[in-house]
Amino acid sequence: MKKHSKNTNIGIRHFRAAVTLAGEQSFARAADALGVVPSALTETIKQLEADCGLLLFNREARPVTPTEAGAEFLVTAQRVLSDFEMALHDLRRVGGIERGAVKVAAAPSVVLFHLAPALATFRAAHPAVEITVYDDVAERIGSLVLDRVADFGIAERWHQTDQLDYEPFHIDPFVFVCHRGHRLAGRARIGLDEIDADEVIALNENTGTGKLIAAAPGIPPAFLKGRLRAHGTIAQLTMISQGMGVALIPKLAASVIQSPEICQVALADLALERTLCIVTRARMGLSPAAERLLQCLRPLGSLGSG
Structure with a gap:
């Protein structure tokens, strides 16, 4: 033996x-x-x-x-x-944050309005640190953090697990989005009853934003069915820019495609918003570089301190 x-x-x-x-x-x-x-x-x-x-x-x-x-x-x-x-x-x-790498996962809207400015500040102070950015939906962002592909992420709360911590970072209200030539464009605010359900580009309910809309009280059921559907807000915005329909989209996400063809209108009778969170692995510390990047990022959110 x-x-x-x-x-x-x-x-x-x-x-x-x-x-x-x-x-x-x-x-x-x-x-x-x-x-x-x-x-x-x-x-x-x-x-x-x-x-x-x-x-x-x-x-x-x-x-x-x-x-x-x-x-x-x-x-x-x-x-x-x-x-x-x-x-x-x-x-x-x-040995310090002058070496190493940081990997971050975030939605495209967060990359544009929050992460990019934070990265500019961080890289000015620490140019030798390698940064990788993954842009994805909330479900995948949580998985990337869980699987240790990303050090941290920024997304809506998706995974109901004690393996992830969610720190509220930014409140993003929903707005009505339409083509600039639409009959409701240019208004200060509108009511849901003024929106033609046949024009709504519905969002897949398997996305974080789609789930929020489906669960919101007061949303007409016809808004969820839509003859025209999309899996993400980028597709919605692209179709809206071509005058193909309208949608309810978080304000931050609706601003990703900065086109003069797209208009946003406040909603008078829908207090719907999404809460973007900083997503980290529970009971696990971040590297010094990741912590410093978060220090640059937190003040940029609506819930941050600047």
Whole structure:
């Protein structure tokens, strides 16, 4: 029976080799991805198998596939790799915010009106920090933060989970949006009963904004059905600019496409608004660089202190 010593030469490179081979399903492709020759990769996998006393890959299969024991090991190996890379990434940033990277996820409207000005301030002080911005919908933004792809996000509350913290950042009221040639354009404010339901470009209820509209008291059911539908506000605004219809859209989102063809009108009888939040992973601190970027960002929201 093989005795396993606490002293082992197995390290993170063996785990990375196994995970890469499982993903590429070929020794040649995996070796190329790792920047080594196939014989070196083969030797690395053999070392790992010898240490654990198990065959982890079926080399006779085409493509190369994990054995049952290998598949079980790979689940743990992937988690170990993820934790290792996160720890190493954080360690490299401990020395200060002049190095490292920050990844932020936000809706396009937030990128335009809040994140871009904050980034300008941040980069002026810390030009060496790498910044990556993901623009997406609320559901995906929360997932990007949960999956550690993004350090933090800015979106409506979507995920009902204790794994995320939501810090209210900006209140964004809904407005009526139409083409400049529409009969209601130029008014100071209008009532819902003045809007022709047949003209409404409905928003998919699987989006954060769509859910808010569907749940709002006083919204005519016909507004939710629409013969013309969109999955996002960018599509709504594009169609409105072409005179194809009207919509109820958060003011910030309605301002993303800055076209003279698009008009906004206040709503007299609909006190509907969305609350944009700073989304972070619960019980996990941010890097010094991410914290400093948030310091630049918070005062720019309607709920921030400037």
